[in-house]
Amino acid sequence: MTQTTLAIIGGTGLTTLKGLEITRREVMHTPYGEPSGPLTHGLLAGREVVFLARHGYSHTIPPHQVNYRANIWALKHAGVHGVVAVAAVGGITTEMAPRRIAFPDQIIDYTWSRAHTFFDQDLTHVTHVDFTEPYDPALRQRLIAAARSIGVDAVERGTYAATQGPRLETAAEINRLERDGCDMVGMTGMPEAVLARELELPYATCAVIANWAAGRGEGEITMDEVQENIAAAMSNVRHVLETTIETL
Template sequence: MLAVIGGSGMAQLPCLEISHRQIIRTPYGEPSGPLTFGKINNHEIVFLARHGHGHIIPPHAVNYRANIWALNSLKPKHVIAVAAVGGIHADFKPGMLVIPDQIIDYTYGRKFTFFEGTEQPITYTDFTYPYCQITRDYILEAAKQANEAVIDGGVYAATQGPRLETAAEINRLERDGADMVGMTGMPEVALAKELGLCYATIAVVANHAAGRGSSVLAIPLAEVYAILEKAMVNVRNILQQAAKYNGN
């Protein structure tokens, strides 16, 4: 089974032939919404909208632990997370798709681990390579089969949100080595790593980050949504190809 987490611009998966929806209870509360089950190209898919039905849950309020726990209970072979980002690197232009290979965490106050409390021993998770390389290769091959261009690799800066960043903050992120900025990468990938899930991200560059590009005075949000809508077609093409050989 392939699991897909939809972010901004992907509250549903139109290419999915839905069979049923299911609410999964977890020790960490309820996920963002019911999990949607169905098939793409006759292969089983489960879909979860990260921000809930109607895109109502802001990034800092997402119950990441419940979401990842619920998906893990289904034992998917791969988890593909779709996330909108702002492009910091000059080559990361609006509309492009990136498969990040590293992440820097700037979030705070989020429930970021399953290993807490005095009733269990301290557990350390190797986070040298946060994204599953097997799943990254799987996405890259699907993109190739779908004839969709993607950038292989990049550093994702995860910020708190829901506000966007200042130009000075983006300058700092660039000095830190970040290529793109988003609000949902952490702790999602870390939680997946703790449970041993094969997890990777398709990052959709929705806009130039603050102070970048031609619109240096402000980020044109109306244009962002139009870019996302168009880019999600490319993402769906990749997911459809991924579903074809998910069982291999």
């Protein structure tokens, strides 16, 4: 990545970006409908960024109803040159403890019925995109380097299981995901990642482990617990984002 304009997609717990000096808000209309909200342009660590809350600025859009195509199309046409997606996940393997952050390097898609490609209508030819490495290696390494430089305890790789939601998983489903090689589970990783690849936007995820996945912790998963863990981790997320942006 040689350009400085970065997009940050905020997930659960990041509907606003603290420290962002807002310069303007831009309402975008796309061929795929309306994005989750206006794009917020501003300066973070002295660099231009564009912020978008994935679930809407009031957190009212569930994962399976996010208009991923409109969001990614809007960011591309706003002129950004890379996307960092912040996402809350459940921890499956032992190192994915709540309040840590992780930078996945692989993803498995378990979603269904979502509009998952830009290449499905009015085609002159069939288009296949390479998705061997679903996250941009250079952008991932910038995030990893930023975390290391400020001493943030981050997991530097892992496989993200993208499930349909909005319900959480059963313990048996989590056992299956682990057998499949997954380290964390979330509901927004796909088709967001592949849509960015189709539009040639470098894309990486900063995953916030919000809770132990079903059957991995004690008792049932509560939203109070999830929100508490996300709030505790968000300071590290912001510092990593700021440090990453400073290096662009």
